[in-house]
Amino acid sequence: MSARDLRSARDLREWTVAQVRSAMTTAMRTDPNALDALAESNVGTLDPYSQSFLRTGRMLTLATSAALTTVLTPHRYGRDPRDRLVCLACGIDRCRTVRTISDVLTAYALHAHPVDRPEAWRRxxxxxxxxxxxxxxxxxxxxxxxxxxxxxxxxxxxxxxxxVIDRNNGVLTLWPAYDTDTLASQYHHYKRGTL
Structure with missing residues (x-):
């Protein structure tokens, strides 16, 4: 596997993990009492399945995100005993587990950003x-x-x-105090390995 392909495989894993964390963060920030109140205020206008989803969707999202995190944790890239860069769980250079989870998240158009402005400030x-x-x-x-x-x-x-706080994965990096446009350009090149 070339260095570029490996970077792509790592980037895919990073994106996939970031999407799962984003879903978990969004669910954690959601007020369960507000969802219950919304379900109650729409009795008679919502079907029973939609009402049930309003009441259980937050916990379902948290549980699913936690389960996916458990699956993705061992599927990371590192060196095998022969010094090849591979998925440490699968032993291959392109992890099928990460690819499959990524494809499912993409199919359902999950493109949330795990780091918003308040979260960037917190970090x-x-x-x-x-x-x-x-x-x-x-x-x-x-x-x-x-x-x-x-x-x-x-x-x-x-x-x-x-x-600089990365919008997709929350990683912090220290940079010279350039203006924002210059930093954005430099960071773009840094993320793509062209800096």
Whole structure:
């Protein structure tokens, strides 16, 4: 398998895991009482199956996401005893399990982003608080592939840097404090291995 194919296989796994996490995060943020109230307020207008789904859909999504996470966890890429890059669960270079789950998620048009602006702020806030040892005021700027977290007063530990939070997987990387357009371009090349 070429380095490009391996990157594609890893990217597919990363995307698949991100979609499962996104579904789980969305379900966790949903208020079950609001769903129950919605089901109650629509008695007589909704069929029994739709009402039942409103009441159980959140837990079903959480359970399904947890089950898929359990399946995907061992299906990651690493080196086998012969130093080949393979799926560590399958022992092959293109994991059929990841491909199948990805195909199902794509078929049902699941293209949610696991990281939104509040989640980007939460992750950046935690990183800066740990790095600086205190809370740091942040501005969060979105771009296509992520978010830039700019500290109002950069901590001495990262004086000329900003944090980039990946929109699809939540990974944090430290970058020079370029303007957002330059960062977006640089990050695009970095993600594709062309930087």
């Amino acid at each position: 950046a806030d935690a990183w800066y608080a740990e790095t600086a040892g205190r809370p740091v005021m942040l501005a969060i700027e979105p771009f296509d592939e992520g978010f830039v977290a700019r500290p109002a007063a950069p901590p001495p530990e990262a004086p000329d840097n900003v944090l």
